[in-house]
Structure formats: C-alpha cells, structure tokens
Amino acid sequence: MAKQWTKEQLNQFTDADDMYVSPFYADGKTFGTPTWIWSVVVGQNLYVRAYNGQNSRWYQSAMTQQAGKIKLAGQEFAAEFIDAAGDQELDAKINAAYQAKYQDSPYLPPMLKTGPVSATVKILPR
Numbered sequence: 166m167a168k169q170w171t172k173e174q175l176n177q178f179t180d181a182d183d184m185y186v187s188p189f190y191a192d193g194k195t196f197g198t199p200t201w202i203w204s205v206v207v208g209q210n211l212y213v214r215a216y217n218g219q220n221s222r223w224y225q226s227a228m229t230q231q232a233g234k235i236k237l238a239g240q241e242f243a244a245e246f247i248d249a250a251g252d253q254e255l256d257a258k259i260n261a262a263y264q265a266k267y268q269d270s271p272y273l274p275p276m277l278k279t280g281p282v283s284a285t286v287k288i289l290p291r
Contacts, residue, residue, distance in 0.1 A: 188233035205262035218280030
C-alpha cells in the first residue's frame, strides 16, 4: 500500500505556494531541474498540473519515472508521481481548489483548460 501524507502535512501544503517538482531523469537516479509549480490539496491528496500540458518536460519525466522529489512548505520529500487525469468528478474538485487558491492570478484560466487538466498528477510520499 502506498504511503499517505499526514493531516499536518496536508494542512501545510494547502496554503503553501512554494512547490518545486523534480522527477528523476531517465537514469532513475539523478533528479531533474526543480520546476516551480502550483499545487492543491483535494481530499487527502496533493495534486499538480503541468501548465504546458502533456508536452511539459517535467510531466513527461514524472509519468515515465514515476518518482523523484518535491519541495513544498519549506521541506523536501521523496515523491511518487501518479497520472490523475481523466476522472471528471476529480477534475472538477481540482479545478475548484485551483480557483480558490489562485483566484487572483492571471494564470488561473489556462490551468483550467484541457491541456493542463490532461496533465494532472497525484503526488504521494515515497
């Protein structure tokens, strides 16, 4: 069974806006260049989306390697990356979380479009 985030971690993640994602490179050992990205908590899970959709390099690495690390709420964590796109009910909840957290940003509307929604990733601790 996969590890889960603690309630305390999820509470910290909900307000944090300092997430960097670093999936492994093809060698499975070297961390990729940290990419700053928006994150949201929905239910008991942490989600991110690739602004450039499935063409994003970090997203492609995350889906291929399915592991790496994240930095969030001032801490670093070993992470597992899971494709979370395609569930319309979940997509709607993630959209609502993005709208609540990033409502004042001019970058919000593109994050709710098909490209980024198709590149939604659930992040679990590893």
